[in-house]
Amino acid sequence: MELELCKETYSCYEALPPLVETREQSTETIVPDYCPDIARIVEGSGCLFVRSREIADGRVSVSGSLRMTLLYIADGSGGLKSFSYTLPVEETLDGRLREGCTEASVSGCVSALEVRALNPRKIMTRAAVELTVTPYCAAQLTACGDVTQRAENGIETLCETQEVSIIKALRSKDFVFSDDLVLSSSKEPAAELLRESASVRTTECRLIGGKIILKGVVCVEVLYLSESGTICSAAAELPFSQIVEGVEDADENTSAEAMLCLTGAELRIGGESGDARTISAKLFLHAFVVLRQRLCLRCITDLYSTSCDLSAQMQTLELCGGVETVTQEQNVREQIETGVEVSAVLCAEVHFGSVSLVQEESTANVRCTAILRVLYLDEGGAPLMVERRTEVAARIAVPEGCTAAVRSVTACEVSAAATADGIEVRFPALFTLECTRRCRCACLCALKAEPQQESGGRQPTLVLRAMGAQERLWDLAKAYRTTVAEILTANELSAEADAPGGEMLLIPCRR
Known part of the structure; x- marks a missing residue:
């Protein structure tokens, strides 16, 4: 006869391996009528905004835009001009999702970018955008910790208790954040914005009661023309906080981790006050939050009966024993030769391209490509841009028994200074790894009992x-x-x- 089992079932989510897709596109763009002809391109830069993702019928569709800004020397006057234009980003990953996937987190980066002039009124843009999609499937974790008629059937059980981590819930929220970048007294007031860039990172994510308290900073950098016509730059970190709905039954065993991405940005001089020393920023963000719960799972791993014959069906549970976040900072110093004398450095930025990880037992060897871009003035005051790709490597200790994956690589506090033969760039590269401890456990899933067969002899x-x-x-x-x-x-x-x-x-x- 079939015996009733005492089972515990937990509704959860399973994170599937990330899907990485690179979309390359080439687009011709006409210079707007209000802009003068192009004499020389100084720099083309882009900011990626991922606005939406939709999951249906085994495919995920991602849409967004790459907002480009072209800095150039105008024909005739020789002054520095700029204009912005938008390239659509649309990607569909068809047939690559497992049935039951209902959610996905999306991140992206610009892995390659080139802008060149076809003629004074037309440009060609070649861009490669790398999108990383992490799908999540609804799942159930079921474990058997006892047999209902255990005593009546003389059943002895051997149990094992496993401490596991499950993804209890997923939360997402779109929100708007506004703040002002106030120019220091040493900076000239702004008359015209030439170029702006923004990036976001999480600084804290924790649960208080049933609410998720999310904190982060938006790094904003602007290049502008002052009222006297001087090319100037300014940068600031704008902190923000946001409350996201969590789960009602959250306790001390529940934790949260968040991923932030920009969905849009608007910057303008003056804001409501009209002060030329104020750059108003309106930033549109998307937060994707994973809620994890630690729990103790009791599993029957072996059993027998002293009074009847048992027919047991076992299953192997693939369990997550826990997730740890490991960070390591690697200081990077790079000397860039310019070939001309540098009179001033306007701004410098670092983006990271492809990342690879090779794990050797308890050590992760991480390598990534850092793309350094520096805007500067030569000895004659002409604006120029130099780009350098360099490899950044780090050896990071991984907790014993864990498998590591790269969550992010970021650079903050980028500094650049003119040297005798070019520009020296310094920055700390912050590597963040997600270290997962996997384990397997045998567990009873079905049981039948039959009368004990009589054996011959004494x-x-x-x-x-x-x-x-x-x-x-x-x-x-x-x-x-x-x-x-x-x-x-x-x-x-x-x-x-x-x-x-x-x-x-x-x-x-x-x-």
């Missing part, structure tokens, strides 16, 4: 047997259809730890 009621080096009292009790308690009683032992290794034990047998 059966002993007591056996003398030595316990082997790798044996447990459980193994002896199962082999002779008795119980551990009866073996301990027969040998006047209080606990299994008192059992003498290699010596004879009295083992009572069931007839």
